[in-house]
Amino acid sequence: MRLLNRSAGRLSRHRRGPIAGLVVLLLGLLLTGGLYAAFSPAQADTAAEQEELVKEGRELFLVGCAFCHGQNGEGVLTQGGSQYGPALTDVGAAAVDFQVGTGRMPMAQPGAQAPRKEVVYNERETAALAAYVATLGTGPAIPDEELYSTEGMEEDELNELVSRGGQIFLANCTACHNFEGSGGAMPRGGYAPKIRGVDAKHIYEAMLTGPQSMDTFSDGNIPPEDKKAVIAYLEMLDEQPGYAGFSFGGLGPVSEGIIAWLVGLGVPVAFAVWIAAHTTRSSKKKDEAQA
């Protein structure tokens, strides 16, 4: 996909050409459609393929997940009665695709929160796990690309989407994830992670499934087109130039205060030392001779 995006970037310099729109549309359709058909096992044609995938997923699940989530995904309780690994009976394929696809699962160690880390399973294995867990009960499926992709939208339409998405984002997401999506703290060592530069699919899945301490924003709460608007706004933030200069992590007044003290005050004080060290006396030697 990355290679595809890069070549699309090179082509973009011809984007004002008379047939560019048509070509891009055709190419986009051909490529995404073709690749999707070739690589996306969720769309597996036959029931046999699907069955094969589930079987494969079950094997992987028993090796990598069952220790905490139980051999049939029924969950494991600790002796104290709290969850060791929650039941996966009704989480759906989308939750698995998010947790495994961002490297949060399998967890390296127990902790306040599963951090995002290097992805362990490849795409096929992730799909197999998702297919298996989906058979354990109900739950949202992996969203189709058209639900979250803003590619090929008219500029005006996209602008309107971004502007609406910004308001939805500020109303629902910033309280935990910060106004630029830089992340924020949650109780007891938890945190709302930074959500900038995250795959659109994963953002969509996170809203849909509410991983860890996040709320679930079901389609009744935030309809699919509003979810797409939030994703469009976040993509706009990623692409937006830093109009105002270096932003020091986009964390707000705390980092600004540190800069004010270190640079804003540090530099003038350094200059003050320099100015006071240079008197009108012509040379240091003479100065010492007088003293």
Added chain:
Amino acid sequence: MTVGDMSKVATTNGTEPATPSKGSKRAGAVANWADERLGLGTAMKKNLRKVFPDHWSFMLGEVALWSFVVLLLTGVFLTLWFDPSMAEVEYNGSYDPLRGVHMSAAFASTVDISFDVRGGLLMRQMHHWAAMIFIASMMIHLLRVYLTGAFRKPREINWLIGCMLLLLGTIEGFTGYSLPDDLLSGTGVRAADGFMKATPVIGTYMSFFLFGGEFPGDSIIPRFYAMHILLIPGLLLALIAAHMLLLVYHKHTQWPGPGRTEKNVVGFPMLPVYMAKAGGFFFIVFGVTALMGGLFSINNVWKLGPYDPSKVTAGSQPDWYMGWPDGLLRVIPAWETHLWGHTVSWNVMLPILVAPPLLLVILMLLPFLEAWITGDKREHHLLQRPRNAPTRTGIMAGLMTFYGLAWAAGGNDIIAIKMDLSINQITYFMRGALFIGPVIAFFIARRWCVSLQRHDEEKLLHGYESGVLVRSPDGGYAEKHLPLPEGKAYTLTARDNDPEIDEIDESDSSLSGRQLRKARLRQRLQKLYFADNVQKPTAEELQESAEHAEHELHELETQIANGPNKHGPAEH
């Protein structure tokens, strides 16, 4: 008057009066014209030659002054485009992601200044950075004045004026921070509304009075605007003028040293030296704020969006100078009392309505408390090194620790995510540390000062470490000490010894019980205040040590001359 003229005056000690150099007749004529009408000559004669001492720490207050000038300049620019109105408008400016969003005219004009006014974003950011620097530099100036004893008689009033400047600067900063009516500042105003409402009995009345009804209403921005651009800057200007007039009247303090006494000021004249230094420093401060305004983003309001009471963002913090009350608010337990259907919110009152005013009062009383304890009624124009007033330094270290911990608590969420800590554990830690930390800091700083005093005494009586190692015939090594140069020794001893502890005449029947108790308390405090301080050596002790040093040096030279290593003594 040109610099050329002044150099003519400055370079002659002759009896002949200075004559204007060629080519300056026009300037002279202008100066004369002005002098005859305004009497400038008499006024300037004295002040242009006013002498100021040189030390970097004397320029910290200047950073505050110059950043205030930057604030005035950039602030005037911003008033030309800012619309202090809470009328609802639909944004149609050039920042696409906000187009069509409804917002107050104040917020819309702030976004316009940022994106549609030429140089507007630079001016906005310079104004904001300069405000942060203004208050920061006032605070380190305050620390310098306190730690060097520059607040002592006759400068107590100037200390009080300085405290008022700090308070007004903070309020000015808060009102300015609130004007754009963005999500962050609106949250801050909402918090301020809550603080007012936490005042028992009159809280709601105060809030309704300030907001012209229930929060947010449509009056708060215009009211803050009037305060921010007229009322408080006017007071600030008046107090800055008073602060500086008193500075000129008192004359600047100086560090002790050869030739410097309580009755003179050793330094350079206002013109041309300080005119150049201070004027140049203005351009440096201006340049720093301009660079920061151009390179470093601050308060990106377009990302925050307009204020809407239903929204909030993680990392909602006030600007740094309001961080410490916010920190106290964040760590205080949820203490509330319910009385006859009314709630008394100790959890808001204590950190916001009690602690900051209390700390301000303590700050203002510091000079008077110290003068009462020490009984020192003399004028002081020579500064003290922080080590020579260990208790004073310890007190400030304690206050700074309290401030610093509360300040850090205000950023507890950012600390938690950046250092992988639990926000709860930070809170529990702060609840203890806020009380224990200052005490520990007091004792460490005080003890540290006494050690430094002992070190000074050692240098005076036993000389400094020369770096010359001598091996004795037995094979042992020892470093030779050499006496301090006279100038340095003078500087170290140019301080007063602590006064005698007051004797209380218990048999004095004229003292009432209350007066007696007061006297006893004062005596106890005095003992605590001066305890462990090292007094400077007497003249006899110094004389003795000088003789000893001479003898030792002689011995050393003999050893070197006779020993296997004949390189001779190291030069100093």
